[in-house]
Amino acid sequence: MGIKNSTTTLAQSWGSIEGRLVRVEVLVLFSALIWVLVEFFGSLRRRYSHGFFRFFVWAVYTLFTVLGPYTIGLLQDDPFRDQTFVLWGTILLVIQVSADSISVYSIHDIEQRKRVLVQHVLQIILVLWLILSCKGQNKSYTATIWIFWIHSVVLTYRKSGSLSNASKKEGLMKSAKVVADYMMSEHELVPQDVTPDPKTMVGYKYIFDGEEQVAYQLPTAPEYRVGFEEGQPRRIIIKSIWSRMKKTRKCTTIDSVWRWIESHNIYTEEGRKIAKDVALSFSLFKLLKRRLCRYQIGEAGLDKTLHFVLHGLLSEEGNYVRAFRVIETELAFLYDFLYTRFDLKVFEYKGFTLYFVGVTVIVWNSISGAFSRHYHRSNLEQVVHGIDVTELVTIVLLSIVLPLSIFPKGFDMRWVILGGIHNTFVSRVRRVKRKHPSFAREAKKYWQRALGQYSLLLNFDYHPWNVLTFLSLGLVAATREGQKAGENIMLTDELIMRVLSGFKEREGQLEDGQWALDRNQLLSQFSWACNLPTDIHKILVWHIGTTIAMDGHPVPPTGDHRVAKSLSDYCTYLAAFIPDMLPGHGYDNQRIFDAVVMEARESLGGCDTVSSRCEKLVKMVLPRDSSCTILELGGRLGRELKGVDPEERWKVLADFWAEFILFLAPSSNVEIHAEKLAAGGEFMTHLWALLTHAGILDRPSTTDAAATGGNRSSTPAHDSLV
Template structure:
């Protein structure tokens, strides 16, 4: 992959919709690993070959060493007349997800991403994953299945050589059959057998056979979705022509594979609601430290399900900006509010900005805790989710996780001291909007959030206010997603995955590994100092 972008034949124009010109490895990299690189750059050489399949179908097979690439796999899938149109598209998605999973593994191993920063790579996401029709949900579904493959690779015994569950089930079925033949546990002549064994009146042989049969049945039905995903990959590896009995022809199983490969749950946290929470930390004490302590203020809200509405809002802005990450200033500019709120985009760190805007969003929505419109719902969900990451998973955000924890703990203490006597969210919001800011530049995050909330309340009508906030958070969360900390994303897969992990993987395949330095913004040339149009 280090030289994939250099190996496009002169007569081939890369087409992300058909994957023509994209030599993303699908199968065979193990064989390439045995080849020695050649001079002068000591890389594995590139060759091309053609191959006739089943004497009826001609399928070009691009070979990198002996690797099958995704473009040839897609052409072969499209040539299968047995498959329905829906089946073809679903199987292509699974094949693409499998190739992307192999590419994503490089980040876990610390390898350089050779295709990063190239126009061809960005086009793959903007015009391939996200089609011209704006099928944002489809793009997100491909990433979901990709991360399901990654989870299998890291935390299960599934691989592409064979289906472990099928082999185990077959082994147990044969074992039970042989056992039953020998013991005759269900034969009408069983009780005349010398193998009959009783313990306290219980027929041991009979019940051992029953237990083995139950295990076989459980293993036959429990991992159906996993089997289907890997069965399809195995069939594609061998270019096995689909039949009515093959995995690729089972549309019921294909639909199960393509949906809900993770919990699709958004963690939520509201600082103004949970800052006064105190845990007794009994479980960490009983577990002798194996369970982390819950810090003051760490009270997560009820998780909510990810909707197509949020996916579309986040990816729409990415496509409309032609793949340029923005930190929220572009969203404010589109709504003619950048001059009024530019001070809130030039704070010392990204964590400052998340918390200030989270507090401001909560204040702006006071009295409307139940979302009234789509924009209101998107803004509240993304705001509370970013605050949730600050409180619970700071390593997924820019900066060092320890520094983020310290900032969060300090803001919790500020809230406890400054909002004493306020028992409801409404009263806390009102007190924050009435705070007088100091004359110097020593404003706290809580004070700046109160000022921002008061200014946001002045954006009328409410429909416009919700749109501004939804645009801001949809743009800002994507800006926060690039990260070099691949370990935290792999770790969170075991707990059902995070929305931020899916955005991180999507941007990786777009060749975006780092967030840009925003001039005059957070981390820009002014070192985060408040500029002249700040509230102080």
């Protein structure tokens, strides 16, 4: 009886006006807190790949999209028509539409943009109804309410543009088509007496700016492509009528941007190098967008395209880390394009917001608003220990929404540099000399720079419980048998240099490891291990062999031993967790891996340590026919590798894996690379982007490789299609 009375009393108090006020206050503050979490963690998700972190960010974002509209709905009741509560509603509206993330988990969320925009428009209409029916005469509150409401309308319009630009059916397809048409004939724009120089970008007329201006233009005969002329986009506005008559448009190219940076004394020497690399990354990002739409890569197969990577990014000085940083920055631009609202237009709009919305709201509220002693008292007062809770909630909301809406978390130094280049060169706005000493350090923060690791002989007996999968009704993906990742390791400069230096040494030829064996005079001994049915066979056989060869030898922090171990475990990690990123069908790769796990459990049962498992594999007797399993082949390879001198063994394994991982990188599965950008990024994605800019879109066929004998592929295989 007592419990029943207590429940009835609680329900009555919860349904009273005071109880509803407490509920609204809690939900309003909680909505603001959720927004803070979305802004903070949303900007961190490309640097962390942990599954729980990704699920947490997704859950917070989902709660954020639901909680705000629900709270705005509660404010529709008559007791909450006061100016104070209407101000809360407008602040919640700004919070809903100003989130910098347009997707937190999948690029496919972008294609649901119409549903998102309809929700925002309905909320704008609901809040407008609140404003028109509100009670109160405080001018500061009235001005703040209307400023926030207008601001939310503008933000919704900007978000609509960002969603449309990132959608394959809208802006992405249009802009990528313009770039694809342009790059089909880009090499013809270079005068015949000019020799392309990738170190200065002379002769490389890659688009830097201007393609958006002509995305709406219909193509013209006979090729039905959009015509271009080199120049500054601002001239498009001045001569728009004449340009339309000629059916051409002007664009800014990267070579002209580099010339301008070199000829104008607005940067320090260090800042000049950084500005050129940022501009180059931005231009390469626009070229890479074509692969998302499966357009032709017109420059693939041209000598100057391969030379751009070999003698430009990978310069004669061997600055491989700088080349990797350019690719990192390029993928950061791609991430912002796909998953956030950040672009140059938003960057300029944020400056306008700072001076208009921020200053105006602060001034108005300092005079007679929430920050003043003469603030508006609502018709529902709630005082706790002498503190007006309603006023406190208003101040907290304003204190949260103003700094976060003005200073987004995602903007970093590269956007500042790019905005400076755009304003001073493209827009012809005068700028003072600037320094950018911190950009090189910040570039390492774009991605987690980590390599996933997996050891088959260590974790094949892992049995997952998958309780969270059951409790979440499948929202959390089930972990497969044996699928236990090791601890991530840092992607060191040594690993980057080892992989890219070999690519430069081979003059851009992709090899499947046989070139490394041939260079170390071991091809005749180990050629059998390179002629396996599929690439997933080869990954697992060489991983098992590498593990056996290293058993009993401590791995040092640097050197060939560390390189071989790190790349071997990373390739196997891809096979276990991201099979779609490897050659062949992703599902086939997954099933082969699962089968090898089951074979290991059957063959190595009773062996509790990695050493005992390696010993058993080495002693395993192979069948006389060709029906060997991957485990048996791996045991044979490990046994033969143990016969090689240790120092030579580590070197040949490091050379093999550094060469083989580049061979695995070309892929037409663009979606998996785009998906992983929102999960910390992958080393394989960076290599894939680098090879794209070298014009290498596919790996050499095995028949072509075999035909060239010990020298392997005499020319890199270039494909004009994705």
